[in-house]
Amino acid sequence: MRVDRNGGRPNPHGLAGIGRIQADGVALPFRDASAELVLSLGVLCCTAPGAVPGAIREIDRVLRPGGRLAFAAPRRHIALLEPLLFAQGLVPIERFGRNRTLFKKG
Numbered sequence: 001m002r003v004d005r006n007g008g009r010p011n012p013h014g015l016a017g018i019g020r021i022q023a024d025g026v027a028l029p030f031r032d033a034s035a036e037l038v039l040s041l042g043v044l045c046c047t048a049p050g051a052v053p054g055a056i057r058e059i060d061r062v063l064r065p066g067g068r069l070a071f072a073a074p075r076r077h078i079a080l081l082e083p084l085l086f087a088q089g090l091v092p093i094e095r096f097g098r099n100r101t102l103f104k105k106g
Helices: 049-062 075-087
Strands: 002-004 020-022 035-041 063-072 090-096 101-103
Touching: 035 049, 035 090, 049 075, 063 075, 075 090
Parallel strands: 035 063
Antiparallel strands: 002 020, 063 101, 090 101
């Protein structure tokens, strides 16, 4: 894991303690149930196919009960990825267009 606080540049939003964390998607450096929101915007569709189930398990692991996953992927990938999210117990609660969905952890 590498922590990079905006490459030494000031935070563009003026928020203290906010930075980037670069990590392996199948071994996220966060405690269990520590996130209220996970953003996966064009990430899972670019993940190696063999790593996708592990990345989805990690999303589920770090989400708090009732936490949200904001998910987006090209339409051609939705049919492959959404069943894996459903199987992990993530429930779609709102759709935005054809390729963006807000999920809730049960």
